[in-house]
Amino acid sequence: MKMGRLYIVGIGPGSKEQRTIKAQEVLEKSNVIIGYNxxxxxxxxxLDGKKEVIGARMKEEIFRANTAxxxxxxxxxxxxxxxxGDPQVYGMAGLVYDLIARRNLDxxxxxxPGVTAALAAAARLGSPLSLDFVVISLSDLLIPxxxxLHKVTKAAEADFVIVFYNLINENLLIEVMDIISKHRKPNTPVGLVKSAYRNNENIIITTLSSWKEYMNEISMSTTMIIGNSLTYRYKNYMITPRGYERKYEL
Incomplete structure (x- = not known):
C-alpha cells in the first residue's frame, strides 16, 4: 500500500502575502491540514469544506505531530x-523528524520553509541583521x-546582534537584558515588533536603557532585536553596517 505524503509548512508571519508560493501550493493541494488553532x-x-482540518491548542505539539x-x-x-514562521525555527519540524526516527518509520x-519572525521583524525595523546575529528563545518550559542565561551571556560577549523569541517570562527577560547591559552601551538600539505583518502590528525602536517603558507591548507575539556595538538608529530605522566602510569609500 502506498503511503501518503507529509509536508511541514512554514506559513510565515501570518499574512497571505508573506507566504511562499510553494507554501500556498502545498496548502491548496493538501486534503488534510493540521495546526495550532x-x-x-x-x-x-x-480551508475549504473538502479538506479535513484538525486543530489543537497551545502545548499540544506532540498531539499535532503524531496526528500528522x-x-x-x-x-x-x-x-x-x-x-x-519557519518550521525549523522553534517550529514543528524537529519534533516530527524526531518522532519518525524514534519509530523507525519510512x-x-x-x-x-517560511519567513521566520526574526526576518519579518527585522524587515519592519530596517536592516538590523546585516551582520552576524543569533536567535535565542526565552521560553524556559523545555530549556533550563x-x-x-549562559547562551545570552556568550552572545552578548561576542557582540552579536541578538534576536529574542518567546518572551513569555518577564523576570527572565529582565535578567537577560541586565546581562546584555553589562556588555553594551545604554543607547544601543532595541527593536520591538509585535504581530509583524498582522492587523494589530506595532513597531517600536527604543534603547537598551529605556526598553522597560514598553513592557506592556511585549508578549508571545513580540520579537525583540538588540543591536550590537555598530548598530545605530536613523529616523525610524535600525541599521547594522556590514563593514563596507572598512574597505570602501562610502
Whole structure:
C-alpha cells in the first residue's frame, strides 16, 4: 500500500502575502491540514469544506505531530502540518523528524520553509541583521533557565546582534537584558515588533536603557532585536553596517 505524503509548512508571519508560493501550493493541494488553532485562522483562505482540518491548542505539539504522522501513513493522503514562521525555527519540524526516527518509520516528509519572525521583524525595523546575529528563545518550559542565561551571556560577549523569541517570562527577560547591559552601551538600539505583518502590528525602536517603558507591548507575539556595538538608529530605522566602510569609500 502506498503511503501518503507529509509536508511541514512554514506559513510565515501570518499574512497571505508573506507566504511562499510553494507554501500556498502545498496548502491548496493538501486534503488534510493540521495546526495550532491560531495558525489555522491565519490560513482560513485555503480551508475549504473538502479538506479535513484538525486543530489543537497551545502545548499540544506532540498531539499535532503524531496526528500528522498517522494521517500521512494512510494511503493517498497529502498532509500539511502548519507552523508559523519557519518550521525549523522553534517550529514543528524537529519534533516530527524526531518522532519518525524514534519509530523507525519510512515516511515521505518535506519541510516547506517560511519567513521566520526574526526576518519579518527585522524587515519592519530596517536592516538590523546585516551582520552576524543569533536567535535565542526565552521560553524556559523545555530549556533550563541557566542554559538560556549562559547562551545570552556568550552572545552578548561576542557582540552579536541578538534576536529574542518567546518572551513569555518577564523576570527572565529582565535578567537577560541586565546581562546584555553589562556588555553594551545604554543607547544601543532595541527593536520591538509585535504581530509583524498582522492587523494589530506595532513597531517600536527604543534603547537598551529605556526598553522597560514598553513592557506592556511585549508578549508571545513580540520579537525583540538588540543591536550590537555598530548598530545605530536613523529616523525610524535600525541599521547594522556590514563593514563596507572598512574597505570602501562610502
Amino acid at each position: 491560531t495558525y489555522l485562522r491565519l490560513i482560513s483562505d485555503v 504522522i498517522e494521517k500521512a501513513l494512510e494511503s493517498n493522503n497529502t498532509v500539511a502540518l502548519v507552523s508559523s 515516511l515521505d516528509v518535506e519541510v516547506v 533557565r541557566e542554559e538560556i
